[in-house]
Amino acid sequence: MDIHKVSLKILGMECAACAAKVERTLKKLDGVTEVSVNLAVEKVTVNFQPNRVGIDQIIKTIVDLGYQVPTEKVDLKISGMTCAACAARVERALGKREGVLRANVNFAMERAAVEFDSTVVTVTELKRTVADAGYQAEEGAKCFDGDHEKRERETRKQIRLLIMSAVLSLPLLAVMFAELFNFPLPMLLHNKIFQFALATPVQFIAGFQFYRGAYRSLRHGSANMDVLIALGTSAAYLYSAGATFFYPGHVYYETGTIIITLIILGKMLESIAKGRTSEAIKKLMGLQAKTARVVRNGQEMDIPVEEVQVGDLVLVRPGEKVPVDGVMKEGFSTVDESMLTGESIPVDKKIGDEVIGGTINKHGSFKFEATKVGSDTALAQIIKIVEEAQGSKAPIQRLADIISAYFVPAVVGIAVVTFAVWYFFADPGNLARALINFTAVLVIACPCALGLATPTSIMVGTGKGAENGILIKGGEHLEKAHALNAIVLDKTGTITKGEPSLTDVITIDKGISEDELIRLVASAERGSEHPLGEAIVKGARERGIELAEPQEFEAIPGHGIASRIGENIVLIGNRRLMYSQNIDISRLAKQVDALEEEGKTAMLVAVGGRATGIVAVADTVKETSAEAIRALRDMGIKTLMITGDNRRTAEAIAKQVGIPPEDVLAEVLPQDKAKEVSQLKESGEVVGMVGDGINDAPALATADVGFAIGTGTDVAMEAADITLMRGDLRGVAASIKLSRATMCNIKQNLFWALIYNTLGIPVAALGFLSPVLAGGAMAFSSVSVVTNALRLKRFDPYRDFRREEKKVPHRLIPEPARRPE
Numbered sequence: 026m027d028i029h030k031v032s033l034k035i036l037g038m039e040c041a042a043c044a045a046k047v048e049r050t051l052k053k054l055d056g057v058t059e060v061s062v063n064l065a066v067e068k069v070t071v072n073f074q075p076n077r078v079g080i081d082q083i084i085k086t087i088v089d090l091g092y093q094v095p096t097e098k099v100d101l102k103i104s105g106m107t108c109a110a111c112a113a114r115v116e117r118a119l120g121k122r123e124g125v126l127r128a129n130v131n132f133a134m135e136r137a138a139v140e141f142d143s144t145v146v147t148v149t150e151l152k153r154t155v156a157d158a159g160y161q162a163e164e165g166a167k168c169f170d171g172d173h174e175k176r177e178r179e180t181r182k183q184i185r186l187l188i189m190s191a192v193l194s195l196p197l198l199a200v201m202f203a204e205l206f207n208f209p210l211p212m213l214l215h216n217k218i219f220q221f222a223l224a225t226p227v228q229f230i231a232g233f234q235f236y237r238g239a240y241r242s243l244r245h246g247s248a249n250m251d252v253l254i255a256l257g258t259s260a261a262y263l264y265s266a267g268a269t270f271f272y273p274g275h276v277y278y279e280t281g282t283i284i285i286t287l288i289i290l291g292k293m294l295e296s297i298a299k300g301r302t303s304e305a306i307k308k309l310m311g312l313q314a315k316t317a318r319v320v321r322n323g324q325e326m327d328i329p330v331e332e333v334q335v336g337d338l339v340l341v342r343p344g345e346k347v348p349v350d351g352v353m354k355e356g357f358s359t360v361d362e363s364m365l366t367g368e369s370i371p372v373d374k375k376i377g378d379e380v381i382g383g384t385i386n387k388h389g390s391f392k393f394e395a396t397k398v399g400s401d402t403a404l405a406q407i408i409k410i411v412e413e414a415q416g417s418k419a420p421i422q423r424l425a426d427i428i429s430a431y432f433v434p435a436v437v438g439i440a441v442v443t444f445a446v447w448y449f450f451a452d453p454g455n456l457a458r459a460l461i462n463f464t465a466v467l468v469i470a471c472p473c474a475l476g477l478a479t480p481t482s483i484m485v486g487t488g489k490g491a492e493n494g495i496l497i498k499g500g501e502h503l504e505k506a507h508a509l510n511a512i513v514l515d516k517t518g519t520i521t522k523g524e525p526s527l528t529d530v531i532t533i534d535k536g537i538s539e540d541e542l543i544r545l546v547a548s549a550e551r552g553s554e555h556p557l558g559e560a561i562v563k564g565a566r567e568r569g570i571e572l573a574e575p576q577e578f579e580a581i582p583g584h585g586i587a588s589r590i591g592e593n594i595v596l597i598g599n600r601r602l603m604y605s606q607n608i609d610i611s612r613l614a615k616q617v618d619a620l621e622e623e624g625k626t627a628m629l630v631a632v633g634g635r636a637t638g639i640v641a642v643a644d645t646v647k648e649t650s651a652e653a654i655r656a657l658r659d660m661g662i663k664t665l666m667i668t669g670d671n672r673r674t675a676e677a678i679a680k681q682v683g684i685p686p687e688d689v690l691a692e693v694l695p696q697d698k699a700k701e702v703s704q705l706k707e708s709g710e711v712v713g714m715v716g717d718g719i720n721d722a723p724a725l726a727t728a729d730v731g732f733a734i735g736t737g738t739d740v741a742m743e744a745a746d747i748t749l750m751r752g753d754l755r756g757v758a759a760s761i762k763l764s765r766a767t768m769c770n771i772k773q774n775l776f777w778a779l780i781y782n783t784l785g786i787p788v789a790a791l792g793f794l795s796p797v798l799a800g801g802a803m804a805f806s807s808v809s810v811v812t813n814a815l816r817l818k819r820f821d822p823y824r825d826f827r828r829e830e831k832k833v834p835h836r837l838i839p840e841p842a843r844r845p846e
Contacts, residue, residue, distance in 0.1 A: 027074060030073075031070070031073070032069070032070045032123060032145065033071070033083070033084070033087070034145065035062075036095060038067055038092060045062075046090060047069060047087060048061070056075075056076075057071060059071070098138065098139065101136065103115055103137050103161070103162055104161040104162075107251050108132070108249050108250035108251075109476025110242075110433050111132070111476075114242075114245070114247045115137060115160055116129070116137070118154050118155065118157065118158040122150070122151065123145055124141050124143075125146060126141060128140075133484060137155070137162065138413070139151055158245055159244060179296055180293060180297060183293040189231055190286040196214055197220060197224065197283070198279055198283055200220070217268070221265070223282070224265070224278035224282050228259075228262050231289060232258060235255045235288075236255050238252075238255075239252040239254075239256075248433040250433070253437070254288060257281075257463070257464040257467035257796065258281035258468075259281070260464050262281045265281075280461065280795075280796045280797060284797065287797075287801045291803070295808055308492070309491065313404060316329060317329075319337045321337070321338075333348060335397070338392055338394055339393055339395055341380075341391055342390045343358075346382075346385055347360065347381060347385070347386060349397060349398045350379070350380065350396055350398075351393040353380060354393055355376065357376075358373075358374050358386055358388050358390070361385040361386075361387055382397075382404050411488065419483055419500035419771070420501055421775075422480070432470070436466065437467070439790065440467045443459075443462050444459045461795070461796060462792050464796040464799075465790075465796045466786055468789075468796055468800050469781065469786060469794065469799035470782050470803075474774075474777065474778035475778045477807055477810045478771065479500075479771050482767050485815060486763060486764075486817055488818075489817055489822070490503075490760070493823060494751045495750070495756055495763065497760070498747070503764050503767055504767075504771075505729055506747065506764035508711045508729075509662060509713045509730060510661070511712045512715060513666075513690070513713070514666050514715045515666075515698075515716035515724075516644075516675065516678060517668065518716075519716055519734055519754065520646060520647065520650045520654075520666060521650075523556060524556070525560040525626070525643060526560050527565075528641050528642060528643045530640055531613075531616050531639040531641075534635070537632065537637055540570055542637060543565045544572065546597055546630055546640050547562045547570065548588075548590050549578070553580070556644075557628070557642050560642045575590055576589040582694065583669065584598050594634070596630070596632075597640075599628070599671060600629065600671075606634070608631045608634065612636065613638070617639060620639065623643075623677060625643045626641065626670060627641045627674075646682055650754050651683055653756075653757060653758055656755070656825065656826070664688065665689070666690065667701060668691055669692065669695065672689065675689050698721065699724045699727040702714055702728050714727070714730075714732065715733075715754065716731075716732075717733060732746075732748075732749060733745030733747070733748045733749065734749055734753075735748050735749050755823065759822035759826070760822070766820050770814060770816065770817055773813055774814060778806060778810055781802050781806045
């Protein structure tokens, strides 16, 4: 039984009762085996089974009790890793350090994301832990320019070593082919001492990096790719050197030199390809404006964008980038927001509209007030999300981690057994044959491709999502989305535009006119933040009706509102509200039914305890909703709609977008949305939830994957796992398609990474694979994995939707540019 131990600092405990409460509650968690709370040092030590309970759940439990668990995160750049075994070693070393809550090492990005208790361990100590494991760690790893320069230097170095080793290896390769096919070569090339002179610089200059890596790894009690290469090539070289100077026999200098040459070639190609996987981040960072033109003390001045402050008035001219986020104060323009949403249609902007830093002003000049600057801007937040997602680890990578942890020692053992079997049994006394097969096993088994299989695909997939306005918070969410088989869609603001308008006014009281009924209802609703109430107030003002100030106001969740206007008590709401107040609504029932059948929200109005009339509000469906829902159903995903509206209204909207009545969850109170999602999960469905409002946040967090419409609230976007910047439902289908494509790519990578080893090891052990071919296969396994991951860059998650758009005939007079819904 695997038991992990973690110590956490707890702030806020005041007495022994607090400590006892924490200990008692934690012990109830499934998977927690032992809890010890020390009130004096404000610390809790927990022994737990990681396959049953996670650190996140332990921390959340403590926080839910009303205490604080202070944690910090740091991103470390790790140098010196050569394969998945190295990454696993760094992760284990950091994970064992007291005070470290979790450590995630990404081999492809050469980064470690560490969450730790700063009262127990410091960043300096974390870096020392990495150094003790045999690698180097640097803080501030998010400088992509520095990474690019470092990768360029490394690539240039590998090119120089490749040229040197290739030039020296070619004569040795020629000798090998001459012996195989019996064609003549100058005698000098057959001279053993001459071959020794050619091979030695390759072995110890070009191959020095493998010896250094092997030494570091073995010094710290582990084995990695470098150990296998150093062992294999050294065996061939030393045997050949002995045959040159001390005893008669054939030499195999070409084996070591060509293996080293091929592996350096593979590392060079891999480095170039890996540089392309992070292009999405580079593109996003390139969108940031360098300067801003601000108006201070009546004077225009150009300043670095870092010096813009909240409240500054910023001037943007045609063709310029919007430097930071803000609200337009003067002017009118159209802005290209494709960097944010992936939508190519420019968006009209007028006074009061929000503008986003990094977008491009197309036409008119305008001034806006800066509201978010620096790391608070939308673009900075997007870059942060994509960085964290690309550095995260998908659950499927656990397979590669487990294999890598035991792979290298197992391979060394197989190689030793291979040598013994050949030397003592298969071909007794033939040291050369035994060494060659020993070398072939070591070289074919290097697990470097295994460490690249998952993270490279995750990097490209999340980057591709960002380019298309799909922000995925982590690799686990990208992986889980492919398994979704049920999607729950919130109605208002998700399926519909979320901008209802007043459509019908019906009065049955001869003493109250339509305008008077609107005046009373709008006056009651003027303090409401509910979109239906705002629509009524807007409709009243458009009719020029003067509103009164309500003396009293009460919101009744799930029912409606009550308000006092002058001498009148006004009730506005659904049937439940009227029934609860014993108000007879029989005269209005048919009109309510007719309005609801049209998909309108009908609100009953009672004045002075008597039913007076109806006001109806309609929220129109987004143009793309029906297309998106059809796409989801074509993908085999059950699509449901959830709403607080009554069933008749809900079914009318559902009918417009192709959702059958049995898949409509109507009259669901805001607090019950999460419960409905939980019930679906309990029935065996893998559930995605799509919403945009504050009341959707619990359901978004409860779902297996939460999708937030990017035009919605910050709370919903924070609770969601995937944010759709375009604001239309097609992004849900596009996200799932991207997830499926990425998962398919990862499985292909894992197949190719493992196939070389699983097939190659027995072939090499049986003596059917030369070390040279083994070296070539191993070197190009990494290149094939990274190249396959880069194929995702050509994947277009919106491709099918674009095909549908092409089928629509073009208008002779194009529609004016509009803001995408």
